[in-house]
Amino acid sequence: MVSGKNSKAVRNARAAVVTRRSVPWGMIAAITVVVLFAGFIFGYAYLRSQENEAREAAVAPFTPTAEKQDPSIDIPGVQVVPFQGGQHIDSPVQVAYTHSPPMGGTHDSSWAACNGVVYPTAVRSENIVHSLEHGAVWIAYNPDQVAGDALDVLRGKVENQPYTLMSPYPGLDQPISLQSWGHQLKLTDATDPRIDQFIAALRLNQYAYPEPGASCNELGPPNFSRANPPAFAPPPAPGTPGAEPETAPGAGVTPDGQ
Amino acid sequence: MSGPSTAPDLEPAAGGPPGPRPAWVRVFVAVGVALGLLLIGAAGGLALGLPGTSAPAVPAADSVDVGFAQDMTVHHQQAVEMASWERDHSTDPALRQLAADIEATQTSQIGRMQGWLELWGAAALPVGGHMAWMSAPAGGHDGHDAAPVPAGGLARMPGMASSEELARLRAATGPQLDVLFLQLMLRHHEGGTAMLAYGAEQATMPQVRNLAGQMLRSQAAESDYLRRLLAERGGSPLPQ
Numbered sequence: 001m002v003s004g005k006n007s008k009a010v011r012n013a014r015a016a017v018v019t020r021r022s023v024p025w026g027m028i029a030a031i032t033v034v035v036l037f038a039g040f041i042f043g044y045a046y047l048r049s050q051e052n053e054a055r056e057a058a059v060a061p062f063t064p065t066a067e068k069q070d071p072s073i074d075i076p077g078v079q080v081v082p083f084q085g086g087q088h089i090d091s092p093v094q095v096a097y098t099h100s101p102p103m104g105g106t107h108d109s110s111w112a113a114c115n116g117v118v119y120p121t122a123v124r125s126e127n128i129v130h131s132l133e134h135g136a137v138w139i140a141y142n143p144d145q146v147a148g149d150a151l152d153v154l155r156g157k158v159e160n161q162p163y164t165l166m167s168p169y170p171g172l173d174q175p176i177s178l179q180s181w182g183h184q185l186k187l188t189d190a191t192d193p194r195i196d197q198f199i200a201a202l203r204l205n206q207y208a209y210p211e212p213g214a215s216c217n218e219l220g221p222p223n224f225s226r227a228n229p230p231a232f233a234p235p236p237a238p239g240t241p242g243a244e245p246e247t248a249p250g251a252g253v254t255p256d257g258q
Numbered sequence: 259m260s261g262p263s264t265a266p267d268l269e270p271a272a273g274g275p276p277g278p279r280p281a282w283v284r285v286f287v288a289v290g291v292a293l294g295l296l297l298i299g300a301a302g303g304l305a306l307g308l309p310g311t312s313a314p315a316v317p318a319a320d321s322v323d324v325g326f327a328q329d330m331t332v333h334h335q336q337a338v339e340m341a342s343w344e345r346d347h348s349t350d351p352a353l354r355q356l357a358a359d360i361e362a363t364q365t366s367q368i369g370r371m372q373g374w375l376e377l378w379g380a381a382a383l384p385v386g387g388h389m390a391w392m393s394a395p396a397g398g399h400d401g402h403d404a405a406p407v408p409a410g411g412l413a414r415m416p417g418m419a420s421s422e423e424l425a426r427l428r429a430a431t432g433p434q435l436d437v438l439f440l441q442l443m444l445r446h447h448e449g450g451t452a453m454l455a456y457g458a459e460q461a462t463m464p465q466v467r468n469l470a471g472q473m474l475r476s477q478a479a480e481s482d483y484l485r486r487l488l489a490e491r492g493g494s495p496l497p498q
Contacts, residue, residue: 086479
């Protein structure tokens, strides 16, 4: 016990001796400079990344990318149904579409001209669905509910715009319905911001339609002619003799396997 | 902390020899170093996301991406050549519609592939043999185990028409032209499937895999349509 007490006292005494030293101001200054410098670098990187995020959010909130192939999932109300492409019929065969308006499936071998075309009268759905397969967005409206200023607003989104078309759709259950291949959004208001969001997310979205690169140009008579388009007819009920089925949903456009 | 006994030691010992620092200095050093490391680490993490700090991925000259874009350009180019001839010379509306579709679609797809090659600093067209980029272990899990491509590549890709066949196409008229076009285009589509399937699986860029997969699916559906049109016109498919 005595020796233990002694050794402890010695240790304390030694500690008191060795810690009684001058303050290393040089090292303190150096560390302060390093920390300030690190803080400056962090502050710069932080500000730059904030700017970057703000710019991305402002410019491209609904632009498809390899990482986010279908930005329409962020738009409330969009219905998504996968369809297989490339199933053709020829006039006068009708397809028993199950969506109104149709948004994909079997279609006529001639596409409807879709480079900024505003059709004044209702057009045969089998031709328009082929336009959707080529990457177009179709604005359909109920002619009994949309007219005047609202119609002008919609027309302004179509005229001179490639891969965009518009036509009345008799019997539509909402004033406005937007279609791209396998996508649909029904709306009541022509000024709804979701219209531009839908177009940004889906028109020519290479991940969302079957035939990247396909044309919207008119071939002209005896094929499809925008001056004299084949007339609209209500779709036959599924199972009607002579009617072609819409094709079973499921195969569809699948994102690349990763 | 060394306990209360160190408190009086904070006063500098006049004339004493230099030695270990007071406790608050040690704390200052420890906190300073930790803070500095944290700030630099956090700044580095943020910098990873800044534009211009990470170079875009560029596939190498011998990559699947470059080889696919070059060879599929050549393959597509012949389809465009045949389709534009058929569109201008057929009298059958269904065939003119189909030919216009193939011509426009494959011309646009060539543009995409050429744009990629330009950005990657790669040659627009392949030199020497074709399909040497399909050298990774063949087969895979989906059964596309075509014959292995020799090291130097192939002189002519599957499905390509010969010069004599193209001359016969240009010389043909009427129903004979339509049947020959359908035969050559069907064989052309089917000959490209091995390259498309390989590109859809093995390319590194997601955009390349996506386009190859879209071509594979849409040309398979179009081949069914070609077969139907051919049968309706009394023709039969050519051997591959």
